[in-house]
Amino acid sequence: MNIKGEVVRTAQELAKRIGAGLIIIISPDAQAIKKEIELDIPVIIARVMGGRRNGDDVFVDVLSKLPKNITKGSLFLKVSRIELMSEAVEAAYIKGRISNGVVLGIVSVGDINSIVVMDITDIPLIKKITELASTVDYTVLKAVLNLAIDIGREGREGKKIGTAFIIDDTDKVMGMSHQIVLNPYEGHKKKDRDIKDENNWETVKEFAQLDGMFIVDEEGYIVAAGRYLDVSARGVELQPGLGGRHLAAAAISKSTKAIAITVSETSGVVSVYKDGKEAFTIDPRISIT
Numbered sequence: 001m002n003i004k005g006e007v008v009r010t011a012q013e014l015a016k017r018i019g020a021g022l023i024i025i026i027s028p029d030a031q032a033i034k035k036e037i038e039l040d041i042p043v044i045i046a047r048v049m050g051g052r053r054n055g056d057d058v059f060v061d062v063l064s065k066l067p068k069n070i071t072k073g074s075l076f077l078k079v080s081r082i083e084l085m086s087e088a089v090e091a092a093y094i095k096g097r098i099s100n101g102v103v104l105g106i107v108s109v110g111d112i113n114s115i116v117v118m119d120i121t122d123i124p125l126i127k128k129i130t131e132l133a134s135t136v137d138y139t140v141l142k143a144v145l146n147l148a149i150d151i152g153r154e155g156r157e158g159k160k161i162g163t164a165f166i167i168d169d170t171d172k173v174m175g176m177s178h179q180i181v182l183n184p185y186e187g188h189k190k191k192d193r194d195i196k197d198e199n200n201w202e203t204v205k206e207f208a209q210l211d212g213m214f215i216v217d218e219e220g221y222i223v224a225a226g227r228y229l230d231v232s233a234r235g236v237e238l239q240p241g242l243g244g245r246h247l248a249a250a251a252i253s254k255s256t257k258a259i260a261i262t263v264s265e266t267s268g269v270v271s272v273y274k275d276g277k278e279a280f281t282i283d284p285r286i287s288i289t
């Protein structure tokens, strides 16, 4: 009996029965499995190791999260399938590939084949993003998160880049900050300042190399880049090791209604601050396309 084939068939029946909104395949044979699926449900592939094969893939670089002494061979004994699936579902959610409901995963590696079913509302990161979306426009939040993840993962021409985006409560934020370089967005048309428009992202990535931060209004228009926050980090408690950029970002989210999204130059990690506290962090090594 072809066990993997049976698993895929069963997974399809189950996906139909539970009304899954998305199927995620995590397997070295993902392309072949995808071809077998004959449902009207979107299917994405989450890459565990190696590069992306085509533009539809969601890449999950789990190896980079593991202690150095774990080899590829022992990987699947050490990493929980649930964890793999959670990573892939988070990546798909942030990219806007699923907004709610149940996701079915086919996680098939070597002789071990699993079907994993997850309600995305149970995933902690997604809960936190949903909570945040009640205070800031979801499309703006999603755009900035995706952009920050790109910057954290890719840097610029091989160079690591750190920056931050301060969203909402713009008048107050502008009053508590100053330019350290000339504002490159000064006098530009709204359409060129719209952070929701992916066509503007390359320019943002260029300006992310400038010292200072981006100030973004509640509709997603960039008001300034190269902005330095004049805030006191007194009373802001962050994990040790985080420096001026993260402290200032957390502090402005305490003194105003803004949310702050930082990209660490050191680690590439994307952190989100609200009310002076870290709301959540995202590891940018999960590549989303």
Ligand SMILES: Nc1ncnc2c1ncn2[C@@H]1O[C@H](COP(=O)(O)OP(=O)(O)OP(=O)(O)O)[C@@H](O)[C@H]1O
Pocket (backbone or CB within 6 Å): 162, 163, 211, 212, 213, 227, 228, 229, 230, 231, 241, 242, 243, 244, 245, 246, 247, 248, 263, 264, 265, 266, 267
């Ligand atoms: N108040 C501020 N407003 C805007 N930018 C700031 C502020 N404080 C620091 N920065 C920027 O952050 C950069 C990095 O500072 P620092 O290394 O102390 O921060 P960090 O939180 O450790 O960030 P990273 O993880 O990116 O290194 C500084 O060079 C500066 O450009």
